[in-house]
Amino acid sequence: MWNEIKSLLRPGKTSRELAKGRLHLVLAHDRAGIEGAKLQELRNEVAAVIAKYVAIDPESVEIQIDRITRGGSTQLTVSSPLKARASEP
Amino acid sequence: MGRAIVITSGKGGVGKTTATANLGAGLAQLGNSVVLIDADIGLRNLDVVMGLENRIVFHVVDVIMGRCSAQKALIKDRRQENLYLLPASQTDEKDSVTPEQMKTLIFELKNVFDFVIIDCPAGIEQGFKNAVAGADEAIVVATPEVSSIRDADRVVGLLAANSIPTSLVVNRISPHMVKRGDMLSQADVIEILALELLGGVPLDEEIVASTNRGMPASVNGRSAAAKAFMMIARRIAGLEVEAERQTGAGFFAKLGRALGLSPA
Numbered sequence: 001m002w003n004e005i006k007s008l009l010r011p012g013k014t015s016r017e018l019a020k021g022r023l024h025l026v027l028a029h030d031r032a033g034i035e036g037a038k039l040q041e042l043r044n045e046v047a048a049v050i051a052k053y054v055a056i057d058p059e060s061v062e063i064q065i066d067r068i069t070r071g072g073s074t075q076l077t078v079s080s081p082l083k084a085r086a087s088e089p
Numbered sequence: 090m091g092r093a094i095v096i097t098s099g100k101g102g103v104g105k106t107t108a109t110a111n112l113g114a115g116l117a118q119l120g121n122s123v124v125l126i127d128a129d130i131g132l133r134n135l136d137v138v139m140g141l142e143n144r145i146v147f148h149v150v151d152v153i154m155g156r157c158s159a160q161k162a163l164i165k166d167r168r169q170e171n172l173y174l175l176p177a178s179q180t181d182e183k184d185s186v187t188p189e190q191m192k193t194l195i196f197e198l199k200n201v202f203d204f205v206i207i208d209c210p211a212g213i214e215q216g217f218k219n220a221v222a223g224a225d226e227a228i229v230v231a232t233p234e235v236s237s238i239r240d241a242d243r244v245v246g247l248l249a250a251n252s253i254p255t256s257l258v259v260n261r262i263s264p265h266m267v268k269r270g271d272m273l274s275q276a277d278v279i280e281i282l283a284l285e286l287l288g289g290v291p292l293d294e295e296i297v298a299s300t301n302r303g304m305p306a307s308v309n310g311r312s313a314a315a316k317a318f319m320m321i322a323r324r325i326a327g328l329e330v331e332a333e334r335q336t337g338a339g340f341f342a343k344l345g346r347a348l349g350l351s352p353a
Binding site for chain 1: 235
């Protein structure tokens with residue numbers, strides 16, 4: 001409990017928490033077996049497909065690989081803000 | 090038929106050889122016949138950790154190449170009757186043996202010994218492939234550090250692809266660093282790697298001293314790490330199957346459970 005109190009008083013995360021967060025991210029990428037350039041390619045293609053159907057800025061599309069659950073399943077998330085409401089016909 | 094267990098980690102320097110020596114000595118102490126194979130061809134070390142470096146005449150490559158019988162190459166431990174070492178060659182290359190040859194050798198040894206413990210080299214190349222080829226089970230050793238855990242995760246994936254059941258030993262835990270928030274806890278490592286825990290071993294100066302002497306600490310050792318290795322040896326032998334195995338609970342949780350204060 002003392003540690004919880006200390007972590008409330010102390011600004012920022014402990015190195016233990018940082019390590020945990022970084023490992024989750026790094027392992028998600030390792031497990032997916034997809035590296036930098038390929039991931040960018042995937043992002044660009046997905047962005048192009050989305051842009052075909054809705055108004056988006058292809059540059060704002062973000063792609064993320066991370067592990068959501070404890071069980072170890074890895075999730076691929078693509079997110080993109082939509083542009084202001086498309087003008088009605 | 091005995092059990093062949095490979096001790097592996099991916100990353101070097103996390104305590105594979107120390108774990109092999111201590112768990113092997115522990116299993117022998119419990120009355121099992123045990124042979125330790127140093128699969129780190131070209132960089133042998135298990136012999137010095139066991140204090141048997143002066144007795145080596147033949148090695149694992151000699152046995153595989155048919156230059157001598159396995160019986161002739163085995164070195165009996167100084168202290169324990171039923172503990173043997175099959176040393177690595179110091180001059181051959183990792184690819185001087187094949188996974189098939191290792192499999193055959195380990196199968197032969199399983200006919201004679203209760204446990205065949207294989208000390209895997211670091212890395213995930215040929216030496217790793219040779220070391221895991223004949224294994225029925227794997228123990229992954231990881232320290233609570235990002236580099237060790239990342240490499241361990243790679244190895245866990247490769248072992249899963251080979252359908253080898255795998256459990257985890259978390260080595261060199263410093264409880265006060267964990268409390269301070271400066272080290273991943275045993276529970277953190279289990280959560281990240283999603284593996285069954287075999288046990289945690291605290292960081293302990295006695296391990297350095299016992300390695301200097303060439304005598305595994307687990308035999309009659311009183312240090313915290315010696316006791317932890319002995320506990321893990323008992324679990325491998327199936328002697329202790331308690332609730333702590335799943336939860337990795339600490340002293341106070343165990344105390345609470347013993348007093349009936351918290352659910353088991």
